[in-house]
Amino acid sequence: MxxxxxxxxxxxxxIYSMIALVFILVTCVDxxxxxxxxxxxxxxQYDISxxxxxxxxxxxxxxxxxxxxxxxxxxxxxVLVIPNISRKESLSEDYCFCCRKCLILEIEKxxxxxxxxxxxxxxxxxxxxxxxxxxxxxxxxxxxYFAFEDDDxxxxxxxxxxxxxxxxxxxxTTGGYKLVVSAPEPKKIVSPSITNIQGWLPGLKADGDPNxxxxxxxxxxxxxxxxxxxxxxxxxxxxxxxxxxxxxxRLFSLLYxxxxxxxxxxxxxxxxxGGPYNYNGTHKWLxxxxxxxxxxxxxxxxxNSIGSWDNELWIHVSKPPENAFIKxxxxxxxxxxxxxxxxxxxxxxxxxxxxxxxxWEHEQFSxxxxxxxxxxELLAAPELLESTGGLSDSRHFINETAIVRSIxxxxxxxxxxxxxxxxxxxxxxxxxxxxxxxxxxxxxxxDLLSKTPRxxxxxxxxxxxxxxxxxxxxxxxxxxxxxHEVLDGMFTLYDSTKAKLNIYQSQPKLLCSQIDLAGSFSGxxxxxxxxxxxxMDANSSAETIPKGLMDITVQISFSKRSYQIQExxx
Numbered sequence: 001m002x003x004x005x006x007x008x009x010x011x012x013x014x015i016y017s018m019i020a021l022v023f024i025l026v027t028c029v030d031x032x033x034x035x036x037x038x039x040x041x042x043x044x045q046y047d048i049s050x051x052x053x054x055x056x057x058x059x060x061x062x063x064x065x066x067x068x069x070x071x072x073x074x075x076x077x078x079v080l081v082i083p084n085i086s087r088k089e090s091l092s093e094d095y096c097f098c099c100r101k102c103l104i105l106e107i108e109k110x111x112x113x114x115x116x117x118x119x120x121x122x123x124x125x126x127x128x129x130x131x132x133x134x135x136x137x138x139x140x141x142x143x144x145y146f147a148f149e150d151d152d153x154x155x156x157x158x159x160x161x162x163x164x165x166x167x168x169x170x171x172x173t174t175g176g177y178k179l180v181v182s183a184p185e186p187k188k189i190v191s192p193s194i195t196n197i198q199g200w201l202p203g204l205k206a207d208g209d210p211n212x213x214x215x216x217x218x219x220x221x222x223x224x225x226x227x228x229x230x231x232x233x234x235x236x237x238x239x240x241x242x243x244x245x246x247x248x249x250r251l252f253s254l255l256y257x258x259x260x261x262x263x264x265x266x267x268x269x270x271x272x273x274g275g276p277y278n279y280n281g282t283h284k285w286l287x288x289x290x291x292x293x294x295x296x297x298x299x300x301x302x303x304n305s306i307g308s309w310d311n312e313l314w315i316h317v318s319k320p321p322e323n324a325f326i327k328x329x330x331x332x333x334x335x336x337x338x339x340x341x342x343x344x345x346x347x348x349x350x351x352x353x354x355x356x357x358x359x360w361e362h363e364q365f366s367x368x369x370x371x372x373x374x375x376x377e378l379l380a381a382p383e384l385l386e387s388t389g390g391l392s393d394s395r396h397f398i399n400e401t402a403i404v405r406s407i408x409x410x411x412x413x414x415x416x417x418x419x420x421x422x423x424x425x426x427x428x429x430x431x432x433x434x435x436x437x438x439x440x441x442x443x444x445x446x447d448l449l450s451k452t453p454r455x456x457x458x459x460x461x462x463x464x465x466x467x468x469x470x471x472x473x474x475x476x477x478x479x480x481x482x483x484h485e486v487l488d489g490m491f492t493l494y495d496s497t498k499a500k501l502n503i504y505q506s507q508p509k510l511l512c513s514q515i516d517l518a519g520s521f522s523g524x525x526x527x528x529x530x531x532x533x534x535x536m537d538a539n540s541s542a543e544t545i546p547k548g549l550m551d552i553t554v555q556i557s558f559s560k561r562s563y564q565i566q567e568x569x570x
Contacts, residue, residue, distance in 0.1 A: 036152040038501040041228040043135055043144035044455075045186050045494040053137060055144040058183035058496045063170035064503075066161045073169065079179040081157055083149070121397065128392035132227045136385055143181065146228050146391075147501065156503055170506075180502040186494040192457030192487045194223070194273035195466050196285040199249065199477030201256045201267040212292070215266040216414055217300035217372075220245040221275030221282065221361055222469065223456040226390025230498040232453050234389020235398045238275065239449035240307030243442050244407050245269060246472055251411055253476040254435060255428075263418035265298070269477055271469055273456045276388040277491050278358040281456075284485045286368055299329055300372035301414070302361040305387065306406040307398045307446075309377035312343045313406065316374040316381070318351045318366035325371045332422050333375075336412045339425060340405060349381060356489070357384065375410065377402075395450035400443060407437050445472075457493045 043055035065078040135144065147153065156177055163169060163176055170176020203213045220241035226232030233239070249269045256262045274281030286294065306313065315333060319326050330346050337344040351363050358364055359381035365372030378387065387393075408429060415421070415428045429435045452465050459466060461484050474480045 036156070036503050038147050038150075038153060038503065039498065040145040040147045040181065040501040041230040041498045042183075042496060043140065043146070043227055044225075044229050044497075047492040049490040050492075052139050054135070055140050055142070056186075057141070057143045058186050058499065059181060060143045061180045061182075062178070063172070063506075064156065064160045064177040064179050065169055066157065066164045068161050068164040069169060070164075070167060078169070081160060081179075083154075083157055125392045125397055129386075129390075132390045132392060133386065135227050136390075145181070145499070145501065146231060152503075175507045176505075178504045178506050180504065181499050182502075183496055183499045186496040189457045189493050189495055192493065193459075193461050194281045194284075194456050194485050194487045195459070195461060196273055196281050196483040196485070197271040197466070197470050197473060197480065198285070198483070199269045199473035199480040201249075201252055201269075201477050203256075203265045203267070204259060204262040205264070212296050213264060213266050214298040215268050215293075215296045216417070217268040217270060217297050217365075218245055218248055218303070218410070218414075219270040219272060219282070219300055219361060220303045221272045221279065222454060223273045223275055223281075223459065224389030224393075224454045225276035225385055226388065226393070226455070228391065228497070229455040229458055229493075230453050231391060232389050232455050233395075233450050234393050234454065235395045235446065235450040236307040236393050237305045237387050237389045238303070239389070239446060240305060240398065240403050240406070241303035242271065242449060242469075243403060243445045244303050244306060244410065245271065246445055246476075247407050247437060247442055248411055248414075249473060249476040250438070250441065251407075251429060251435060252414075255415070263415075265418045266296070267414075267477075268297070269473060271473070272361070273459075274485075274487055275361065276385055277456070277487060277489060278356055278384075279361045279364050280487055280489055281485060282361055282364040283358075285483060286364060286370075288483060294368060294370055297365075297370050299325060300362065300365050300370060301329075301410060302365075302372065302374040303406075303410070304361060304374050304376045305378055306375060307377075307400075307403045309399070309402050312345060312377075313337070313409070314345050314347050314376055314379055316347045316349060316360050316362065316376060317372075318349060318360075318363055319371065321346055321348050323371075326373070328417075328422075329371075329373055332417055333409060333413045335422070336409055336416070340408060342405065344409070347379070375406070389454070395446070398446065398450070400439065400446065403442055403446070404437050404439060407442070411437070455493075457487060458495075458497065 042058060045052075045054040045056060047053065060079055062077045062079045065073075065075060065080050067080070067082060069075065069078075069080075160170065160177055163174075168174055170178075205213055221238050222242045224232040224234035224237070226234070252267055256267070270282075270285060272279065272281040272285055274284075315330055317326050317330075321327065321330070326346075330344070334344045349359070351358075351366055353367050360374040360376075362372035362374045382388070411429045412427065416424070416426075419428075421428075429437060431437075448468075454465065466482075470480060470482055
């Protein structure tokens with residue numbers, strides 16, 4: 001070494017010091033084995049008139065904890081994993097405490113169960129609805145995600161529970177499971193679009209008759225809103241209404257295809273968007289009609305949540321029950337319902353024309369002085385953003401027979417009105433005829449709707465689902481038009497609705513807490529890692545934790561093993 005000049009000696013000493021530094025770092029990092037990668041779905045983030053609600057962040061990088069934490073435990077840097085949220089005990093005081101204090105990862109077990117007893121099913125639905133109300137109307141300053149149960153998550157959770165029960169929760173010092181979601185900062189959805197689709201079945205007009213034919217409108221809102229936008233399929237609210245409308249369009253298209261059975265009423269079928277947002281799409285759709293078209297509507301029947309009932313449906317109206325038109329509609333429906341073996345009740349709710357809050361879709365018609373009603377299994381009007389197709393509204397809770405009976409009720413009632421057969425015990429859409437309700441058709445569309453999240457701001461103008469609805473109406477009706485509008489009013493939604501959760505199993509750190517490095521340590525570390533990477537052909541990356549946490553995380557990957565440096569003062 002003495003034969004080398006001072007410049008070469010200085011260079012070699014520098015290289016040796018950097019290599020030594022790398023070995024020191026490798027001895028003190030967390031040893032992490034990748035356990036699994038899971039699809040997760042973020043709690044909705046939205047504003048109402050500028051007031052924030054839902055989960056306000058998307059990124060997380062913390063150790064996993066369970067509900068078995070010790071009293072007074074510091075959960076400020078813990079991802080709390082709550083299993084089986086369909087159980088009532090998940091909504092205990094501990095749960096509510098966690099909602100206020102720490103990060104939560106919800107493990108949602110319901111949707112992959114196929115056979116569930118009726119009582120258990122109702123309990124699960126009630127608890128999930130209660131959970132949704134708790135989360136949707138809260139401002140939560142940390143990430144909240146949902147995930148489907150699987151064997152990998154069960155195994156991880158079992159390990160986490162054992163550690164927490166033993167009094168050794170996962171930390172950077174003790175090791176354990178680390179949960180990581182790398183996601184961009186959620187951004188506002190600018191000028192979200194809503195799409196309304198309409199189709200006509202023109203009635204038969206007598207020769208020389210100058211008068212416009214009256215119209216009966218059949219309407220259903222197809223979009224949803226829920227705790228997790230990527231899981232909001234709304235099988236009942238309002239998938240059941242959409243399915244019923246499509247089947248009604250198919251049935252009446254068969255009647256109207258023959259001039260001998262074509263009625264002297266126009267039939268208007270409307271699939272509207274913006275339902276959870278005060279039926280904003282319905283409002284804009286009706287405003288697009290000229291005065292003459294609106295005045296031609298004899299009445300409108302709106303279909304909402306008709307797939308989960310047993311013996312009674314409700315007709316909700318804004319006009320007084322004594323109104324002649326309302327009495328005629330109700331008597332027609334109640335007569336048919338009695339023949340089919342169930343009851344229909346009438347519920348009256350006055351509206352304030354100046355109030356933008358709309359609880360039922362028919363209220364948008366009523367504000368324009370158009371006679372309308374909503375047929376629903378719901379006894380009372382839901383609160384804002386509730387009963388709009390969230391976690392508690394999945395395929396498992398749907399009764400296909402209830403949808404078939406609802407369709408028969410509407411079809412027979414409208415047909416008797418069109419053909420002047422009120423009060424007569426006849427069946428136009430009788431079973432085992434060409435006009436019978438098609439159960440396989442209903443089932444196929446219900447299956448599709450139950451797999452398709454439909455939160456309006458996340459549906460583009462050319463979304464495949466919107467295209468499928470348009471095509472289906474074109475198969476059964478005429479003059480199908482699509483109206484694109486911008487969702488306005490007080491609602492603002494944010495993107496980043498789903499992500500990948502990486503679960504790592506880390507071992508305890510060995511020497512980090514005893515190492516005292518110079519002020520230039522951070523920069524030297526990165527340079528050393530780059531040198532080591534070039535020599536050993538390994539991948540390296542560095543990630544800086546957000547300002548305020550006062551640490552740097554550096555990862556080095558050698559084959560399948562990950563190394564991490566943490567809690568190094570900046």
